[in-house]
Amino acid sequence: MTRTLWRDHHWQLIHTAPQAPALHMALDEVLTQEVGAGHRPPTLRVWEWGAPAVVIGRFQSLRNEVDAEAARRHGIEVVRRVSGGGAMFIEPGNTITYSIYAPLSLIKGMSFQEAYAWMDAWTLEALGQLGIKAWYQPLNDITSEGGKIAGAAQAHRGGAVLHHVTMAYDIDATKMLDVLRIGREKLSDKGTRSAAKRVDPLRSQTGLPREVIIARMIETFRTLHGLTDDQLRPSELADAEALAQQKFATAEWTADVP
Amino acid sequence: MHGEYKMPGGKLIVIDLAVRDGCLADVQLSGDFFLEPDAALHAIDAALEGQRVDADEHMLAGAVRAQLAPGVMMYGISPEAIAVAVRRAIDQGTDA
Numbered sequence: 279m280t281r282t283l284w285r286d287h288h289w290q291l292i293h294t295a296p297q298a299p300a301l302h303m304a305l306d307e308v309l310t311q312e313v314g315a316g317h318r319p320p321t322l323r324v325w326e327w328g329a330p331a332v333v334i335g336r337f338q339s340l341r342n343e344v345d346a347e348a349a350r351r352h353g354i355e356v357v358r359r360v361s362g363g364g365a366m367f368i369e370p371g372n373t374i375t376y377s378i379y380a381p382l383s384l385i386k387g388m389s390f391q392e393a394y395a396w397m398d399a400w401t402l403e404a405l406g407q408l409g410i411k412a413w414y415q416p417l418n419d420i421t422s423e424g425g426k427i428a429g430a431a432q433a434h435r436g437g438a439v440l441h442h443v444t445m446a447y448d449i450d451a452t453k454m455l456d457v458l459r460i461g462r463e464k465l466s467d468k469g470t471r472s473a474a475k476r477v478d479p480l481r482s483q484t485g486l487p488r489e490v491i492i493a494r495m496i497e498t499f500r501t502l503h504g505l506t507d508d509q510l511r512p513s514e515l516a517d518a519e520a521l522a523q524q525k526f527a528t529a530e531w532t533a534d535v536p
Numbered sequence: 537m538h539g540e541y542k543m544p545g546g547k548l549i550v551i552d553l554a555v556r557d558g559c560l561a562d563v564q565l566s567g568d569f570f571l572e573p574d575a576a577l578h579a580i581d582a583a584l585e586g587q588r589v590d591a592d593e594h595m596l597a598g599a600v601r602a603q604l605a606p607g608v609m610m611y612g613i614s615p616e617a618i619a620v621a622v623r624r625a626i627d628q629g630t631d632a
Contacts, residue, residue, distance in 0.1 A: 336574050337566055337567055362547075362574075362612075390609070416545070417612050431570070434573075535564065
């Protein structure tokens with residue numbers, strides 16, 4: 279396998295109507311497999327959230343991370359994703375989330391640290407055009423002088439890399455801290471004392487509507503790497519709906535690390 | 537019992553465990569680190585299961601490393617950092 283460049287691929291864009299949290303988890307698994315198998319060209323998928331959710335990382339303990347009673351009280355679904363990393367608190371309209379599905383050749387020979395920064399170079403460019411001086415904060419954060427903007431995670435599956443990112447557009451920090459358990463040890467080397475202070479959302483930094491930021495980001499990707507508008511294939515959606523039901527919406531998977 | 541360790545420049549590593557007959561039992565590693573493939577998580581738990589409660593960090597890290605299949609990739613976590621979290625759980629652990 280030789281190293282490939284962004285422009286060696288015919289990038290496809292998927293940006294659909296809002297979908298359920300478990301379906302998003304399943305789409306990431308299905309589309310990573312499809313790209314790895316060569317059934318689909320490399321793809322950028324922009325998510326729209328159909329419901330509030332807490333998305334925990336593949337290796338996080340459900341009970342250590344989430345106050346289940348508070349999540350129920352707020353009507354927030356808890357799902358586990360396929361990649362590592364930390365918990366995300368999602369409310370529709372409050373985050374910008376995207377996934378990139380690419381052959382492993384795109385990051386061949388790179389360290390994890392290099393691969394994360396490489397996959398999000400276009401995002402930093404887009405943020406710069408929006409007037410935000412942002413940079414990669416290893417291991418997996420995008421940050422600016424105001425604070426953390428986004429968190430990224432990668433997973434490797436069958437010849438493909440899944441790289442997905444959630445950016446804070448707006449945030450109800452009180453509700454987030456009600457639902458997520460964020461301990462002091464985690465913040466011990468971050469130089470801040472509260473999780474809420476760590477996040478500086480895009481809304482306050484840009485003053486722009488979320489849809490405008492997403493449109494600008496897509497245009498930046500298109501300009502840098504090329505991008506063709508695409509749709510989910512019926513078979514991909516059917517596979518993902520089945521996988522959501524059989525895996526990602528089940529208590530067994532969500533509590534895989536209890 | 538519960539121990540946490542934020543690996544410097546890395547991620548949060550959490551260990552929950554019990555001690556039975558002087559040995560570690562029901563060991564569960566968790567945290568916001570990255571592991572490829574994901575099945576390595578349960579291999580690490582299995583490597584720590586049954587280790588003696590007086591095992592030092594060096595021995596615990598060695599037990600984890602010996603159990604890892606070739607090609608397992610770790611990001612934000614290491615056998616040494618796991619060992620620190622295990623010792624913290626044993627030495628200062630409160631019931632989670």
